Amino acid sequence: MKRISPFLTYTLTLGFVATILLFPCFRGMAQSALSGIPFTRNFLPVEYHAGIQNWFITQNRQGLVYIANNFGLLEFDGDHWQVYGVKNGTKVRSVAIDSRGRIYVGGQGDFGYFFPNERGQLSYVSLADSLDRKFRNFDEAWSVYLDNDLVYFCTFSNIYVYNQRTFTIVQSAHGIDHSFLVNRQLYVNQPSSGLGTLEGSVIRLIKGGDFYKGKSIAGILPLHDNHLLVATFYEGIYRYSEGISQPWREDLQAFLKGSIVNCITRLRNGNFAIGTQNNGLLVLDAEGNLLMQLGSGRGIESPTVLSIYEDDLNNLWVGQNNGLAYVELGSPFTFINKQTGLPGSGYSAYLHKTKLYLGTNTGVYVRDKNDKADFKLIDNTRGQVYHIGEYGNNIMIGHHNGATSVQGASAARLSYEPGSWVFQSLKDHPAQLIEGVYAGLQVYDFVNGQWKFRKKLKGFGESSRVMAQDPSGDLWVTHGYKGAYKIKFSPSLDSIQQVKFYGADKGFPSNLLINVFKVRNELLFTSTTGVYKYDAKTDRFIPDDFFTPRLGKNDQVWFIREDAMGNIYFISRDHIGVFRKNALGEYILEENVFNKIRKYLNDDLISIAILQNNEVLFGAKDGFIHYDPAMKVNRTPIFQTLIRTVGTSNNGDSTLFFGNHSVHDSITDKQQPDFKPELPYASNSIDFTFAATSYEGNADLTYQYYLENYEKGWSEWSSKTLKEYTNLKEGNYIFHVHARNVNGEVSREATYAFTILPPWYRSVWAYSIYGISVIALLFTGFNLLDRKYQREQKLLEQKQQEELSQKDTELEMLSQQSQEEITRLQNEKLESELQHMNNELATSTMHLLNKNEFITGVKNQLAHILKKNNHEEIKKELTQITRNIEQNISADADWEHFQFHFDRVHGDFTNRFKASFPTLSPQEIKLSAYLRMNLSSKEIAQLLNISVRGVEISRYRLRKKIQLDRNKNLQDFILNF
The missing domain is CATH 2.130.10.10 (YVTN repeat-like/Quinoprotein amine dehydrogenase)
Known part of the structure; x- marks a missing residue:
């Protein structure tokens, strides 16, 4: 019988209503009798932008959640959703992650794995394409299981066992319903024969396995003492031991049959979580007592649960027919609200x-x-x-x-x-x-x-x-x-x-x-x-x-x-x-x-x-x-901050890193030195997106970050998951980010190192060219400078010679000027002395003139008195006084004094004139001197004590003695002598 997925069955609405009426007592219980609905975070398709159905869920070491979704592999990092499609773009039904971080997936007509490329982006590799053509045509790979290095890809026709190099193909003549790996043993349900196990490359029916002939199995879980719990889609849940299968809880069988069991998992506390088609999520204790039921309008959004995954905090990821939910079963807090009446x-x-x-x-x-x-x-x-x-x-x-x-x-x-x-x-x-x-x-x-x-x-x-x-x-x-x-x-x-x-x-x-x-x-x-x-x-x-x-x-x-x-x-x-x-x-x-x-x-x-x-x-x-204080919270969660993308935005968006570091064939948490990018200066605007894998309390996360070599310390706490840096200078940088969750816990920091190269004009080659150019320019410049120096040296020497010649000329001129100045000064001195002597001569002349004029006046008055007075003795006395006056007027002492000054002023005129004309009498010499002084006849008459007429006669005699031509003026001659 060909297996058709019962997950798509929606025809039991009437049975669902009957079940709710028959079992109202199963609603609303959790670990404590007083608790309510656990804290739940629901994600709808419009939020994660992928298909409505989520078939399988798992989580890697970094805490990233991966979901097998209708649109492909769905990834959630706590903040961002990302869908990775397989080669043929079909639905992904199952997912498993090995110790290296390789993500194996199975889907419609294909199976393979995702692994990050050199930029950290998950890329799909189809392993089914390596099969022989006769084994390549299969319908659905519903399950993927890992057993150390072995990978089981389980389809409805064959089981493909991959040992990391080659495939072993297990074929079933009876067809395959579903397969389950329990304690490293693969159980395979064959609709026409029953439940068996894979031994080597053969499927062998287990003891009592024919009980499940014609039944579709939803899950197999281990119990104590080698007992198994076998959940069927339509027939309820059975306990299997030593070939005998019995209802797990007889009183629950009808309820479970009406619910349709889609999946089942064993929780770490020993309880069971069951996903149903009609009654949502059921939580039962180890004995099968119903503890809690979540369904539409009661914690989760859909009554159809397709997959369940328990994380390290004992919380559940619930894949639904129309969305996802995160149910905090591990939290001591629950809601008692309108969902509980x-x-x-x-x-x-x-x-x-x-x-x-x-x-x-x-x-x-x-x-x-x-x-x-x-x-x-x-x-x-x-x-x-x-x-x-x-x-x-x-x-x-x-x-x-x-x-x-x-x-x-x-x-x-x-x-x-x-x-x-x-x-x-x-x-x-x-x-x-x-x-x-x-x-x-x-x-x-x-x-x-x-x-x-x-x-x-x-x-x-x-x-x-x-x-x-x-x-x-x-x-x-x-x-x-x-x-x-x-x-x-x-x-x-x-x-x-x-x-x-x-x-x-x-x-x-x-x-x-x-x-x-x-x-x-x-x-x-x-x-x-x-x-x-x-x-x-x-x-x-x-x-x-x-x-x-x-x-x-x-x-x-x-x-x-x-x-x-x-x-x-x-x-x-x-x-x-x-x-x-x-x-x-x-x-x-x-x-x-x-x-x-x-x-x-x-x-x-x-x-x-x-x-x-x-x-x-x-x-x-x-x-x-x-x-509930009795619930102890597991505080060792997978809580890491992850840098999800790194991009540049200068010349349009360009993603450098897609969030996954790897070394050889394994995913790692840290960036490898070989993957430290060196960015051109034109790409010096960098943006980072980041997230933290903490999902509790509606993930009220805050972040701190800083860029080493650019910022001095951590930023303030913020809910932003994007940080942009623009116009960074060249240099080495390391971006640091960590997160704080709602419980106040701080994650380990994530880092990303990168280098901004200098612009071309500040690069090593540019500096080399600059250096060579500078050396060439310096050489050329020094050569030009040397030539210029030689020319300037010659010009300088010429200039110096010219300047020396000019200096000599100037010195000669200066000497000449100095000599002229000395001569001028001497002349000025002589002129000054001459002026002084002229002044003295004029003073002497005026003195003589005044004296003689005075004496002459006195003599004339005495002569007048003598004429009027007839007294002899008086006359005699007056006559004697008159003679004394005349002697005084004609005294030579005044003349000698006058002559001394006159000769000094007029260049020893009297001696020169006397030497030229030796026949001249003293009286004529005096006349010549007075004429040289340009005195008037009257003044000369006063000085010579003669009349003016006598002066004229004396002038005439003088002309004759010096034999002066009649046409020449006597006074001019004497002045020019």
Whole structure:
């Protein structure tokens, strides 16, 4: 019988409906009876851009996920999806990865492997093309199995055993349905004969194997003591041992038959995961008890599961008929929300015996943990719920409409005062209960096993959402934006005796966001910053000694709750986690595992509920998040940061690296030195894409990166998976990147080294050419300079000669000028002296003239007197005076003085003139001198003491003696002599 895939069967809708009706108890269970739906991340075809069906899933050492998809081999690195097609572009049905990283695939009419080329891009190599033509024509290679170096390619006609060099072909005369490798033994189901094993190159029927004749097997798993678990598509699941096959769980057979089992796998914790055609994903324990069912609208998107793969974190990759899902089975957190019948935001929770009560903004819901059904709404509780608690064996509800008490499947109103926040029992009043409402406090009495409303207390009208009683019996009520109040009641609780306010003036940082919690048997108060406790001695609030040293003074704590083991759960602005108490009484902070739930938590009226078995419920925006502390998280995951592509963008996109390093025939994590690219300077703009193989918590990954030799340190954490660098200078660079996952774990860094070559004008060849050119230019330049130097030397010598000649000429001229200057100066000196002598001569002449004129005047006056006076003696005396005057006028002393100066001025004129004309008398010499001085006749007459007429006669005589021509002027002659 030819095998036709049952995965395409969609005709059992009616059977599916009947199955759900017959087995409602199988829905909604996980490891803990109180847990909900595991965290699930769904991927639709529009997101991964490939075919809708995903047939097989596996993972390599780097954490990359590979899926056999309708469109080819689908790869997921945590951020990017990539499809690699096989040669003929057909569907890929199976995939397996060996220790070297080689990815073997089987598909329609072909099988082979993918391995990275020199640029790191996966390339497909068809092994089927190497077969003889008579074995090449086959239909589907549904399975690929690895056994050390052997690879089994299982088709519906033959089994091809590849030993890395050659093929061994195993043929079956009865046809092949499916094959399964179990403990290195290949089991082969032949529809016409039954289940057998491959021994050498022959398929031999196992003992009792004919039981499976005509049955289509979906999976075979090993059990203890050589037992096998054989899952069939349509006939349920059987336990095989010693040739006998029996139903694994008789009570489940009908359900499994209606579900149609597509695949089955054994989980590391011993449980089984089953993928069905109609009922989604089933998780069963080792005994076959159904623990959990996920299907359409309940964790995963499709009721048809085609493949299952468990990763190293015990989480499941689920291949579906229309997409993929990542189911965090290994996480201690699950959702209790509308998928489990609980709509609305979670505000309060309480576990009473086996019943779990949950309060949301839509009402109170209940489910018995042993019932396994969805949550049901309790009648008369619809609306906003603030609090659920047990008081005097009564389940009390703080409701927007007023206090309510649960009565079986319904609830009864206890008070019509709107806005019931919370209830507080008092240690000295076990029969009374205090209720905080929107506007004040109310008192209830316990009568005949039921709480009865007594009265609303006067004297305090503030909203009382948070309250706690201290050891002294006082009630503390905190207000969100006013402060804290300490309230004293009367002994009978009929009235409020005292209300005392505490705010910023009493030690709080402000009056805002003050809450009170009872932790470690003491009251702790929180505010905008810090945690405080009340000091009765000073009547003030002081920082507490537990949270303050551990979280600091500036953190804002929003909620605190302590479990029965002393573990303290808290939510603050900067942290969320638990201070876990060990056997020594020490507290160890555990917070990373809680990071993944922060974004889901309710940001209005935050709540943490501790259930009786120390499981925890966190109020969420959509229902609650259940935390099971008994589930220990495996924190040794495959978590690596990978550089997925490296490209240049200067001249259009060009990918240098496609994400896979290899050495010889193996994939490796590190770049090999031989594959360090050297890029031309024109390609100096580089972009990197990267991802990290951490898939938990919706993969809220952040990255840090830096480029060595370009940046000084790591960047800030960012969710970006692309980094671009532009206009890099030439040099050697190493790109570093690492990731941090939602749990705060940091991966190993990934690196990629590359070199930017200098531009052609700064290359070695260019510098060589530059060097040669410079040498040539220097040689030419030196030669030209030498020639120029020779020419300039000659010109310089000529110039120097000319300059020397010019200098000599200048010196001669300078000497001549100096001599002329000396002569000029001497002349000037002589002229000055001559001028001085002229001045003296003129002075002397004027002196003589004045003297003679004066004396002549005196003589004339005396002569006049002599004429008028007749007295002889007087005449005689006057005559004697006149003679003396005449002698004085004619004295030679004045002449000698005059002559001395005159000769100095006129070049020794008198001696020269006398020498030329020796016959001249002294009187004529004087006349000649006076004529040379260009004196007038009158002035000469005064000097010679003669009349003017006498001067004229003397001039005439002088002309004759010197024999001067009559036509010549005497005075001119004398002036020019």
